[in-house]
Amino acid sequence: SNYLVTSIVLTCMLIFSVDRNFLLAALWSLIGAVCSLFGFMHTIKLGVWVKTHDYGWRFCVGYSSIAALMLCLHVAQSYGLVEPTIEDDKKDGLEMDNNVAISDESRGSRQQSDAKQGRQHLKDDGFPSPNDDPFP
Secondary structure (H helix, E strand, O other): OOOOHHHHHHHHHHHHHHOOOHHHHHHHHHHHHHHHHOOOOOOOOOOOOOOOOOOHHHHHHHHHHHHHHHHHHHHHOOOOOOOOOOOOOOOEEOOOOOOOOOHHHHHHHHHHHHHHOOOOOOOOOOOOOOOOOOOO
């Protein structure tokens, strides 16, 4: 059980490793190791799972191994052997995507050109927009 905690930890590990932020991926992996050792992940009830037939310590070793790998990748990244961390494009604290950002003026001109072509109720994708009249 405890699928929510497991999915949060695994998702954070995946996100930070894809962005090549290996230090934070290692941190989340260590969080997963501690959570699995004390029963917050991969077990039915809380407790310290260190007996030979328990699964908690096995998951702890697995998460710790992944953390060690991520730390090795972080060291290799600091020496330039691995590409640097992917940074988001930010402007004034907001993420901007230049390809998607469309000003209101360009939207208006696009709607006018669609109306001229007799397709004012359809967008480029062929679906009506929520503001369109259902019976043109």
